[in-house]
Amino acid sequence: MATLIDWLGGWPGAVLLQRSGTAYLFVNAAHILGIGLLLGAILPLDLRLAAVLRASALPLIGPILIRTAACGLALALVTGFWLFTVKPGEYLGNTAFLIKLGLLALALGNIAFQHRGLKSALAGGEIGPRVRVLAMFSASLWLGVLVAGRWIGFL
Numbered sequence: 359m360a361t362l363i364d365w366l367g368g369w370p371g372a373v374l375l376q377r378s379g380t381a382y383l384f385v386n387a388a389h390i391l392g393i394g395l396l397l398g399a400i401l402p403l404d405l406r407l408a409a410v411l412r413a414s415a416l417p418l419i420g421p422i423l424i425r426t427a428a429c430g431l432a433l434a435l436v437t438g439f440w441l442f443t444v445k446p447g448e449y450l451g452n453t454a455f456l457i458k459l460g461l462l463a464l465a466l467g468n469i470a471f472q473h474r475g476l477k478s479a480l481a482g483g484e485i486g487p488r489v490r491v492l493a494m495f496s497a498s499l500w501l502g503v504l505v506a507g508r509w510i511g512f513l
């Protein structure tokens with residue numbers, strides 16, 4: 359494990375961020391952009407599926423929100439892992455970081471469950487209680503990842 363952590367902390371991308379504050383701020387800004395796209399798309403979609411928001415245009419906006427959230431997730435995962443490699447040992451000892459990864463795993467697992475009921479909802483069909491409950495889970499879990507992510511810097 360120690361070798362893997364040493365290797366991660368020594369790859370050229372990590373060394374670049376360790377030496378260049380400018381490079382670090384761009385990767386951190388890209389992480390925040392990913393988070394903004396992800397939560398900016400997933401929260402309105404989840405609130406609509408949970409019937410908190412009422413808009414009849416779900417078949418129209420649904421696919422756009424899902425694609426935007428997917429792009430944001432990909433960007434947040436890649437830049438997040440890159441930031442992690444700057445000081446991997448330290449982050450693995452950070453409670454907020456470990457809680458964040460746990461919530462992230464649950465949120466990603468929930469996406470798999472959500473997608474198995476979403477097709478009919480996006481086609482304008484009836485939104486059943488299962489889709490509503492999973493949408494509330496999704497919104498709560500992603501907000502949890504957000505707060506845990508910000509909490510990292512406080513520990």
Ligand code: HEM
Binds near residue numbers: 389434438440441
């Ligand atoms: C995909 C959903 C993710 C969300 C919503 C998220 C959220 C956040 C937030 C809100 C911050 C604070 C940003 C700041 O104020 O500079 C942050 C920082 C960070 N995130 Fe993420 N993140 C995600 C994925 C990841 C992943 C997958 C990793 C690593 C495997 C990761 C590693 C980090 C690291 C290392 C920091 C910098 C912490 C610090 O030193 O302050 N993130 N994240």
